Amino acid sequence: xxxxxxxxxxxxxxxxxxxxxxxxxxxxxxxTVAGGSLILTGCGEDEAPTTGGTGSSSGPLEDQIxxxxxxxxxxxxxxxxxxxxxxxxxxxxxxxxxxQMISKLVATKGTSxxxxxxxxxxxxxxxxxxxxxxxxxxxxxxxxxxxxxxxRDQPWDPGNGYSVPKAWGTTGYVYDKTKVTRPMATWQDxxxxxxxxxxxxxxxxxxPNEVIGAYFWANDEDWNTTDTAALDAxxxxxxxxxxxxxxxxxxxxxxxxIPQGSYYxxxxxxxxxxxGIIDSGTDNWVWVFPGPRSELWMDNWTIPTGAPNPNAAxxxxxxxxxxxxxxxxxxxVGYHTAVADIEPAAEEAGIERLDMIFFTPxxxxxxxxxxxNDSQTRRVEIFNNVKAAAV
Amino acid sequence: xxKWILAxxxxxxxxxxxxxxxxxxxxxxxxxxxxIFGTVATDKLSFDRYVEAFNPNYTPxxxxxxxxxxxxxxxxxxxxxxxAYWLAVKVKPKWRGLLLGxxxxxxxxxxxxxxxxxxxxxxxxxFLSGFLQDLKLLGSPLAIDKTRWAVQIGVVYNYxxxxxLPLFVAFDRLDSTLREASKDLYASRWATFRQxxxxxxxxxxxxxxLLVFIPLMGDYIxxxxxxGTKGTMIGVLVxxxxxxxxxxxxxxxxxxxxxxxxxxxxxxxxxxxxxxxxIVRSRRRIxxxxxx
Numbered sequence: 001x002x003x004x005x006x007x008x009x010x011x012x013x014x015x016x017x018x019x020x021x022x023x024x025x026x027x028x029x030x031x032t033v034a035g036g037s038l039i040l041t042g043c044g045e046d047e048a049p050t051t052g053g054t055g056s057s058s059g060p061l062e063d064q065i066x067x068x069x070x071x072x073x074x075x076x077x078x079x080x081x082x083x084x085x086x087x088x089x090x091x092x093x094x095x096x097x098x099x100q101m102i103s104k105l106v107a108t109k110g111t112s113x114x115x116x117x118x119x120x121x122x123x124x125x126x127x128x129x130x131x132x133x134x135x136x137x138x139x140x141x142x143x144x145x146x147x148x149x150x151x152r153d154q155p156w157d158p159g160n161g162y163s164v165p166k167a168w169g170t171t172g173y174v175y176d177k178t179k180v181t182r183p184m185a186t187w188q189d190x191x192x193x194x195x196x197x198x199x200x201x202x203x204x205x206x207x208p209n210e211v212i213g214a215y216f217w218a219n220d221e222d223w224n225t226t227d228t229a230a231l232d233a234x235x236x237x238x239x240x241x242x243x244x245x246x247x248x249x250x251x252x253x254x255x256x257x258i259p260q261g262s263y264y265x266x267x268x269x270x271x272x273x274x275x276g277i278i279d280s281g282t283d284n285w286v287w288v289f290p291g292p293r294s295e296l297w298m299d300n301w302t303i304p305t306g307a308p309n310p311n312a313a314x315x316x317x318x319x320x321x322x323x324x325x326x327x328x329x330x331x332x333v334g335y336h337t338a339v340a341d342i343e344p345a346a347e348e349a350g351i352e353r354l355d356m357i358f359f360t361p362x363x364x365x366x367x368x369x370x371x372x373n374d375s376q377t378r379r380v381e382i383f384n385n386v387k388a389a390a391v
Numbered sequence: 392x393x394k395w396i397l398a399x400x401x402x403x404x405x406x407x408x409x410x411x412x413x414x415x416x417x418x419x420x421x422x423x424x425x426x427i428f429g430t431v432a433t434d435k436l437s438f439d440r441y442v443e444a445f446n447p448n449y450t451p452x453x454x455x456x457x458x459x460x461x462x463x464x465x466x467x468x469x470x471x472x473x474x475a476y477w478l479a480v481k482v483k484p485k486w487r488g489l490l491l492g493x494x495x496x497x498x499x500x501x502x503x504x505x506x507x508x509x510x511x512x513x514x515x516x517x518f519l520s521g522f523l524q525d526l527k528l529l530g531s532p533l534a535i536d537k538t539r540w541a542v543q544i545g546v547v548y549n550y551x552x553x554x555x556l557p558l559f560v561a562f563d564r565l566d567s568t569l570r571e572a573s574k575d576l577y578a579s580r581w582a583t584f585r586q587x588x589x590x591x592x593x594x595x596x597x598x599x600x601l602l603v604f605i606p607l608m609g610d611y612i613x614x615x616x617x618x619g620t621k622g623t624m625i626g627v628l629v630x631x632x633x634x635x636x637x638x639x640x641x642x643x644x645x646x647x648x649x650x651x652x653x654x655x656x657x658x659x660x661x662x663x664x665x666x667x668x669x670i671v672r673s674r675r676r677i678x679x680x681x682x683x
Contacts, residue, residue, distance in 0.1 A: 099634075099636065103634060260515060261514070384632075387623065
């Protein structure tokens, strides 16, 4: 009871309106996206202010959240709704690679000012070891129960002690079919086209592991190898055969490059590629989930050490795990949000390009998770050499 | 009150915000990267990072930087000199303030935003591309975004005001009676400009060259936004070493090399300028005693 009182006294000017609008929103959404799980969620939401009360258990919500995350990874509409409903304004900064985000956290030693960072799972153990992340109190994230069983308790964070899933996806490529006419199905096709008709019009991701990974995926080899000879061969191949044809290393070609027609061929994460294809307004762009192998990554909500606005950060994470909110985010960012039954909900809602969001079990079987190992420094060095060779 | 007290704020500023950071960079450049998540350690000092930074793979980036900077500075000079001369000498004084203000208008907007603006202008689907295609000047979409040309256009745009301002001041200071005297002695307009106005404005030319060339060599925003792979400059490399590779030691060593590279290039051109000037002076020397 006292908890509830706290909530009300702090959120008084907005709270009542918010409760109403929240329910109205849920009701409206349930009508359009009918489904058993959604009705259940509605009940859960009603309980939230009293029992879950993420903000209530640790004091008032702060008035802002500084989020350091991947580009175009949160639906502006959802962020706006959150601010209207709970108060804290969201401030965004984005990064191109885990390395970049980690270097900022390491450099600022707990004074980065960020409340949320979204590392890829495989980077979490080392981040925990370097004390860059706060342990999460799952009791403050009641919506965690909405996460599908198979995405919880991952090897890199047993028991979700530091992270909860944000989204997972893969790496493939998109090409302009008016410029690249050969059949495109594998990573080798990507490299062949890059060196031929898409020469000088190809972009690759600005992330060492993605560029190096593409070579190993093409050759059906272990992309987490620490074998010096394999990495040397990869470096030689990329420098001699691919680098001269690359127009730019860009992690988000979907934001500008694809819609503006800057490239013929782009290595892309599925959600970013999807945004680019939709924004291009043409049907010239084709998505390829390439064989023989590719990547499976999962990004996760975490709270960095020294976060100045932890209560608001918890509330934001919890908000995102709501199936309704999650579906809205998915419709825009184009990544599987790891929430249970999100796929049928998305089908029902008629969301575009589901083939770029959801993958068949056969496709998933060809995806391998990355690894952060002793070769990391060498990989960054290879990437720098490839970039220098592209000049 | 001691006289040096007047300079104290400037010296303090210089010490805290210039000397100390540069000193730190130099110190870091002798360190190394400890482990995957470490950025720099300095318990063992060595020249190893310099050996790494002189990686022959990076040569094209150094060459690119030098070419973009020299061409960019030259273009700024070629565009800046006639404009500054016109503004200082030909334009009616009442319009001068307004035009000078217009030169400064770009500075009202953030450097980054202005450069992103060029990204949009130069995009193959951008309006410039569409306009040129409508005029049948281009058969296919404009293909200069993410090339060296885009960087070249971007740097000239970004640094031109830094060239125009000192040139304007230099031309503005010229005494108009000197030009009249030159005309009275039957010098053509061109000869007057070449032999009277320009030599007297030389300090402004040198200031403009330095103001454009030095920041241009270290620029990374223009190159990273407009350049793609082909327009990479050393600044991008240094930023990558700090941001992506998290290797502050190597980044610092590269930054120190960049500083040396800029100083060396500026000194080299300074020397050439001095030699040319000496030759011109000795050949043009008029022996007045002989005439007497």
